[in-house]
Amino acid sequence: MTDGVSSSLALRLGAFALFAVFFQIGVVSELPVFGVNADITSLLVAFVGLMCGSSIGAVCGFAVGLLVDMALLQTLGLTSLVFTLIGYWCGRLRELRDPQGAFTPLLVGAGASAVALVGYSLMEFMLGVDAPVSFELLREIVFGVIVNTIVALPMWALTRRVLEGALPEDPRRRRRRRSYTTGGLSPLMKP
Amino acid sequence: MYDKTVRRRRAVLALLVVLSLLLLTAYFGEAPNGRLHAVQRDFLTVVSPIQDGANKALKPVRDLFGWFGATLHAKGQRNELLKQVSRLRQELVADEAEKRISHQALALFHIDELGVDDYHPVTASVVGQTPNIWYSRVNIDKGESAGIRVNDPVINDEGLVGRVTAVVADGAQVDLITDSSMGVSARIGSSQATGLLQPKVGDPGDLALQYLAASAPANVGEYVVTSGTVSNEASLYPPGLLIGQVTSVNEETGFKSVNVHPAANLQELDVVQVLTAGAGTRPENLSRLAASLPSAQTSGAAGEQLASTQVGE
Numbered sequence: 001m002t003d004g005v006s007s008s009l010a011l012r013l014g015a016f017a018l019f020a021v022f023f024q025i026g027v028v029s030e031l032p033v034f035g036v037n038a039d040i041t042s043l044l045v046a047f048v049g050l051m052c053g054s055s056i057g058a059v060c061g062f063a064v065g066l067l068v069d070m071a072l073l074q075t076l077g078l079t080s081l082v083f084t085l086i087g088y089w090c091g092r093l094r095e096l097r098d099p100q101g102a103f104t105p106l107l108v109g110a111g112a113s114a115v116a117l118v119g120y121s122l123m124e125f126m127l128g129v130d131a132p133v134s135f136e137l138l139r140e141i142v143f144g145v146i147v148n149t150i151v152a153l154p155m156w157a158l159t160r161r162v163l164e165g166a167l168p169e170d171p172r173r174r175r176r177r178r179s180y181t182t183g184g185l186s187p188l189m190k191p
Numbered sequence: 192m193y194d195k196t197v198r199r200r201r202a203v204l205a206l207l208v209v210l211s212l213l214l215l216t217a218y219f220g221e222a223p224n225g226r227l228h229a230v231q232r233d234f235l236t237v238v239s240p241i242q243d244g245a246n247k248a249l250k251p252v253r254d255l256f257g258w259f260g261a262t263l264h265a266k267g268q269r270n271e272l273l274k275q276v277s278r279l280r281q282e283l284v285a286d287e288a289e290k291r292i293s294h295q296a297l298a299l300f301h302i303d304e305l306g307v308d309d310y311h312p313v314t315a316s317v318v319g320q321t322p323n324i325w326y327s328r329v330n331i332d333k334g335e336s337a338g339i340r341v342n343d344p345v346i347n348d349e350g351l352v353g354r355v356t357a358v359v360a361d362g363a364q365v366d367l368i369t370d371s372s373m374g375v376s377a378r379i380g381s382s383q384a385t386g387l388l389q390p391k392v393g394d395p396g397d398l399a400l401q402y403l404a405a406s407a408p409a410n411v412g413e414y415v416v417t418s419g420t421v422s423n424e425a426s427l428y429p430p431g432l433l434i435g436q437v438t439s440v441n442e443e444t445g446f447k448s449v450n451v452h453p454a455a456n457l458q459e460l461d462v463v464q465v466l467t468a469g470a471g472t473r474p475e476n477l478s479r480l481a482a483s484l485p486s487a488q489t490s491g492a493a494g495e496q497l498a499s500t501q502v503g504e
Contacts, residue, residue, distance in 0.1 A: 077214030
């Protein structure tokens with residue numbers, strides 16, 4: 001379980017989340033690709049969950065969602081709810097499977113984006129927002145997932161770089177520990 | 192130990208979900224001037240300067256990425272525009288005579304002087320944009336302190352952009368014309384018939400001008416402009432502001448509707464103008480008078496407005 005939050009991690013997470021939200025609103029949302037915009041905030045939440053565990057992922061999701069809703073005057077609590085679940089599930093994925101494959105960020109990014117887009121749409125439908133339901137919505141979701149998958153790798157690298165060293169259980173440390181153990185069993189070390 | 196961790200994890204999730212649902216329920220149930228809405232507006236007041244600063248600092252990044260997209264897009268637009276220029280050149284010759292007559296008529300009412308500058312335009316930069324299909328909104332860096340109020344029309348150098356829906360001291364939110372909450376009274380440039388322009392169902396990037404009289408003339412390529420009136424009352428939008436171009440005409444029982452492509456590129460807004468002349472002001476009174484005139488007479492004023500809708504930096 002990776003639930004310990006150091007002040008360094010909290011500080012880095014807060015600053016990075018704030019930067020990501022403003023970067024999303026001010027830059028990424030104004031750069032359409034294939035007619036849709038990438039959503040780095042959902043990727044951020046997913047990757048924080050994947051690196052820090054379910055509890056931190058959920059808290060980060062709630063905070064980032066609330067920030068997005070506040071800054072864009074959207075229905076308060078909507079993005080928070082969707083992002084909380086994304087952060088939690090990605091954290092659980094780490095806790096249960098701890099995937100280390102090279103494609104993990106891509107798959108997690110695609111999955112998180114799909115959940116965010118579909119979840120957001122479902123919530124809007126349930127709230128009765130008067131918006132067109134159509135092929136265009138499906139296209140938006142599919143292209144949104146594709147664009148987010150493309151952005152996932154650099155976003156993963158950036159998130160990892162920002163949080164590196166402050167993570168509850170640093171993967172580098174774990175690798176080092178493993179190699180020390182292996183070294184101790186080497187026949188060359190015997191007297 | 193394990194049980195304790197599991198319980199704590201589940202408690203955190205349950206707490207956050209319940210908190211989100213409570214916020215959602217309270218926000219959705221309260222009036223627009225309720226407490227949570229007020230907190231949101233206060234938050235916008237605080238972050239507006241930050242958004243403005245971040246927008247300026249990140250502009251080079253946006254421009255760099257935008258350059259690639261714009262180059263590809265420009266290539267596609269070039270051929271289309273060449274055809275359009277050829278057609279418009281012919282139309283211009285035909286319109287010159289009509290324009291002269293219209294100007295003479297409008298001069299009688301002193302409406303010929305009316306341009307966008309008379310609506311006290313306030314130039315503002317777009318500092319934020321919603322990233323999803325559900326809301327078509329942007330945040331701008333000017334607010335109450337610059338004279339901007341709720342419901343003020345917003346334009347750019349290409350045409351009508353939307354209207355102000357929330358305002359704080361140094362920032363405001365603008366609902367774009369493609370937002371599902373929007374409806375604009377509009378008419379086809381050459382016609383007297385007015386209709387209601389709303390986002391097109393099935394394609395929120397486009398618009399549909401609905402409830403036109405079945406006999407109203409409508410042709411592909413014609414311009415759609417604001418009518419300036421709603422049921423003989425002054426509209427929020429001055430008459431003659433360019434909205435878009437007719438892309439197809441649908442014949443329906445009793446009514447006609449046309450599909451309209453917005454003139455303004457709403458996905459890449461950078462600088463906009465908010466028309467802050469309110470009710471009772473001279474331009475508002477003149478525009479109401481202009482709107483009450485037959486369309487042939489107002490076309491000159493409309494043309495002037497379109498020509499003078501140039502956004503200054």
